[in-house]
Amino acid sequence: MDRRNPDSIGTVGLKSTPPDNDFNCNYLATPTKLNGEEHVALVWRNVRVSCTLTGGCSYIIRDVSGALQPGSLVALMGPSGAGKSTLMTALAHRSAANTLVSGSILLNGQHVGPSMYDVSGFIYQDELFYASITVSEHLHLMAHLKLGRSLSAPDRNELVRELLCRTGLTKCAHTRIGEVGQGKTLSGGEKKRLAFASELLSRPKILFCDEPTTGLDSYSAGQLVAMMRDLTRGGTSVLCTIHQPSDELFHMFDSVMLLANGRVGYLGSPRGATGYFERLGLVCPGSSTTAEFLLKSLSNRRECRGTKSLKPEAICDRYLQSEQFQQQELVINSEIFLSQYGYRKRCLKRRKQDGRSCWFYTLYYLMKRNFLQSHRDPTLQYMKLAQRIVIALLVGLCFSNTIDLTQAGAQAVQGIIFLIVSENTFLPMYAMLAVFPESFPLFLRERKANLYGTMQFYVAQILAMLPFVLLESLSFILIVYYLAHLRPTLLGLLCTVGTSVLVMNISLACGCFFSTLFPSVPMAMSYLVPFDYILMITSGIFIKIRSMPVVLRWLPFVSWMMFATEAISIAQWDGIEHLNCTGVPRAACHHSGEDVLSQYSFAREHLRTDLGALVGQYFLFHALAVLCLMRRANRS
Ligand SMILES: Nc1ncnc2c1ncn2[C@@H]1O[C@H](COP(=O)(O)OP(=O)(O)OP(=O)(O)O)[C@@H](O)[C@H]1O
Numbered sequence: 001m002d003r004r005n006p007d008s009i010g011t012v013g014l015k016s017t018p019p020d021n022d023f024n025c026n027y028l029a030t031p032t033k034l035n036g037e038e039h040v041a042l043v044w045r046n047v048r049v050s051c052t053l054t055g056g057c058s059y060i061i062r063d064v065s066g067a068l069q070p071g072s073l074v075a076l077m078g079p080s081g082a083g084k085s086t087l088m089t090a091l092a093h094r095s096a097a098n099t100l101v102s103g104s105i106l107l108n109g110q111h112v113g114p115s116m117y118d119v120s121g122f123i124y125q126d127e128l129f130y131a132s133i134t135v136s137e138h139l140h141l142m143a144h145l146k147l148g149r150s151l152s153a154p155d156r157n158e159l160v161r162e163l164l165c166r167t168g169l170t171k172c173a174h175t176r177i178g179e180v181g182q183g184k185t186l187s188g189g190e191k192k193r194l195a196f197a198s199e200l201l202s203r204p205k206i207l208f209c210d211e212p213t214t215g216l217d218s219y220s221a222g223q224l225v226a227m228m229r230d231l232t233r234g235g236t237s238v239l240c241t242i243h244q245p246s247d248e249l250f251h252m253f254d255s256v257m258l259l260a261n262g263r264v265g266y267l268g269s270p271r272g273a274t275g276y277f278e279r280l281g282l283v284c285p286g287s288s289t290t291a292e293f294l295l296k297s298l299s300n301r302r303e304c305r306g307t308k309s310l311k312p313e314a315i316c317d318r319y320l321q322s323e324q325f326q327q328q329e330l331v332i333n334s335e336i337f338l339s340q341y342g343y344r345k346r347c348l349k350r351r352k353q354d355g356r357s358c359w360f361y362t363l364y365y366l367m368k369r370n371f372l373q374s375h376r377d378p379t380l381q382y383m384k385l386a387q388r389i390v391i392a393l394l395v396g397l398c399f400s401n402t403i404d405l406t407q408a409g410a411q412a413v414q415g416i417i418f419l420i421v422s423e424n425t426f427l428p429m430y431a432m433l434a435v436f437p438e439s440f441p442l443f444l445r446e447r448k449a450n451l452y453g454t455m456q457f458y459v460a461q462i463l464a465m466l467p468f469v470l471l472e473s474l475s476f477i478l479i480v481y482y483l484a485h486l487r488p489t490l491l492g493l494l495c496t497v498g499t500s501v502l503v504m505n506i507s508l509a510c511g512c513f514f515s516t517l518f519p520s521v522p523m524a525m526s527y528l529v530p531f532d533y534i535l536m537i538t539s540g541i542f543i544k545i546r547s548m549p550v551v552l553r554w555l556p557f558v559s560w561m562m563f564a565t566e567a568i569s570i571a572q573w574d575g576i577e578h579l580n581c582t583g584v585p586r587a588a589c590h591h592s593g594e595d596v597l598s599q600y601s602f603a604r605e606h607l608r609t610d611l612g613a614l615v616g617q618y619f620l621f622h623a624l625a626v627l628c629l630m631r632r633a634n635r636s
Pocket residue numbers: 051053057060078079080081082083084085086087096098099
C-alpha cells in the first residue's frame with residue numbers, strides 16, 4: 001500500500017499493490033507536485049480512421065470525439081472488431097502505415113505528432129521481450145534507451161528498484177524473461193506487469209493500455225487496474241481497452257467509452273451507463289454483469305433486448321442527441337480553452353537529449369541487449385561454434401596428408417580452398433535469415449515509440465554478432481590451416497585467414513539483405529537457394545569464367561566466392577617455382593604455382609581487385625539490407 005497516500009486502496013477493496021517486500025514503493029502514487037501547466041490533456045474530435053489497402057476498405061472509426069483529462073482512468077470497451085485498438089493507436093500516434101487518420105487529435109491544444117512519444121507509453125496486447133535477459137536487466141536497458149543520459153546511475157537504479165517493487169516484480173528481478181518451453185520463465189501476469197513497468201520508466205503523462213487484463217485471472221486483473229488507478233493519482237491519464245470486466249473492475253474506471261462499429265455508443269461515468277441504457281429501453285437481465293450487458297447491447301448479434309429493440313447504429317445515433325454527448329462536448333471545449341489560454345503547457349519536455357552522443361549511447365545499449373540475448377542462448381551460439389569446430393576437424397583431418405608440391409597436392413589445395421570458402425558462405429548466410437523476421441515486430445514497436453532509428457537497430461544487430469562471427473570464422477580456418485598443412489608462410493596464413501573472415505562477413509551481410517527483403521524465412525529461403533547456385537557455379541573452380549556465355553559473364557561479379565577463391569589461391573600458390581610432375585604427362589603438368597593459378601584464369605595481379613571487390617560487396621549488401629529494412633518499417 002502506498003504509505004504516503006491512504007486513498008490508494010482501490011474502491012473495491014483491492015490493495016493497490018501487494019506489499020511483497022520491505023521497500024517503500026512510492027513511485028506510482030507520488031502525489032503530483034505539478035501545477036496545471038504540466039498536465040497533459042488529450043482531446044479528439046470527429047476522428048475517422050480508414051484503411052488504405054488497395055481493394056478498398058470502409059471507415060474503421062467514424063466521427064468519434066472524446067477527451068482524456070489529466071489524471072483520469074478511462075475504459076474503452078466494445079464488441080470485438082468495434083475499433084477499440086484502431087482508435088487507441090490513432091490517438092497514440094502509432095497507427096499502422098496502411099491506415100489514414102483524419103479529424104482533430106489535440107495534445108494540449110497542439111495537433112498530435114511525434115511529441116506524443118515523449119509524453120506517452122503504450123502497452124500492447126501481446127507483450128514482446130528479449131527472452132534471454134533478466135527482468136532487472138530489461139528495465140535497466142529500457143531506462144537507458146528511453147531516458148538517455150537524463151538520469152544519473154544512482155537515480156536510474158533507484159527508479160528501477162521502485163518500479164520492481166511497485167509492480168511486485170522484486171522477487172523475480174533476476175529471472176530471465178524467457179519464452180514458453182524454456183524452463184523457468186515469467187508468468188503471463190508477470191510479463192504484463194513488466195510491460196507496465198517498462199512504460200512507467202519514462203513517467204508517461206498518458207498511458208495507453210491495449211487489453212492489459214486479457215489472459216489474467218480476476219485477482220491479477222484487479223491488481224493491474226488498481227495499479228493504473230494509483231498512477232492516475234500522480235496526474236497520469238490512462239486509456240485502457242478492456243473486455244468484459246467484472247462489476248468491481250468496471251466501477252474502478254472514471255469513465256467509459258463504448259464503441260460499436262467504429263462509433264461511440266456511450267461516453268460517461270460507469271455508474272451512469274446502466275441507467276442510460278435502461279432509458280433507451282434496454283434492460284440488463286439479473287444474471288449479466290454490467291459490462292456483459294453493455295457489450296451485448298452494442299453487439300450486432302444481440303441477446304440482451306428490452307421492450308424496444310435498438311440496433312447498435314441507432315444507439316450511436318441516440319448518443320449524439322444525449323445529455324452525455326453534450327457534457328463531453330463541454331469537456332472538449334473546456335480543454336481546448338485551457339490550452340488556448342496557456343493553462344496547458346504547449347512545448348512538452350523531450351525525454352532524451354538529441355545529437356550525436358545520444359546516437360552512440362543508444363547504439364551501445366542496443367548492442368548490449370543484443371549481445372546479452374545471443375550470448376545467453378546456448379542453442380544459438382555455442383552449438384554453432386561447436387558445429388564449426390567439428391566440421392573444421394573433419395576437413396582438416398581428411399586433407400592432412402594430401403597437401404604437397406605435386407599434381408595431386410595442387411588438386412587437394414584447390415579442393416580445400418573451395419571448402420573453406422563455401423563453409424564460410426552458406427552456413428552464416430542461412431543462419432541470418434531468421435534474425436530480422438524474428439526481431440522485426442519488437443523493432444517496429446520501439447521504432448514507433450521513437451526509442452531508436454532503423455540504422456541504430458541494424459548496426460547494433462551486426463556489431464553484437466561480430467565477436468561470435470570472428471570466433472567461429474577464426475576457429476574454423478585456423479584448425480583447417482594447421483591440420484591440412486596449408487602453406488606455412490605468414491603471408492599465406494594472413495591472406496587466407498583475412499579472406500575467410502571477410503567471406504563470412506559478406507555472407508552475413510547477404511543473409512541480412514535476403515532476410516530484410518522478404519517478409520518470411522521460407523520466402524527468403526526460396527530465393528536464396530538459386531542465388532547459392534550462382535555463387536557456386538561462378539566460384540571459378542568448376543568453370544573458367546572466360547568459357548561462360550558472354551551474356552552471363554557479369555555473374556561472377558556478384559559472386560564473392562570467385563573473388564575469395566582467387567585471393568586464397570594466390571596466397572597459396574604465388575611464388576611457388578616448382579611442382580613435381582612425376583607420373584603426369586608433361587603437357588598436362590602444372591610446373592609452378594603460376595600454372596595452377598592460370599588453369600583457373602587466376603592471376604597474382606588480381607589480388608588487390610579481389611580484396612577490394614570483397615570489401616565493396618560487404619558494404620553493398622549491408623547498404624541494401626538497411627534500405628530494405630527502412631522500406632519495410634515505413635510500410636508497416
Ligand atoms: N491496419 C488495418 N488494415 C485493415 N483493417 C484493419 C486494420 N486495423 C484494423 N482493421 C479492421 O478494423 C476492425 C476493427 O479492428 P480493431 O482491432 O480496432 O478492433 P477491436 O475492437 O480492438 O477488436 P478486438 O477486441 O477483437 O481486439 C476489424 O474489422 C479489423 O479487421
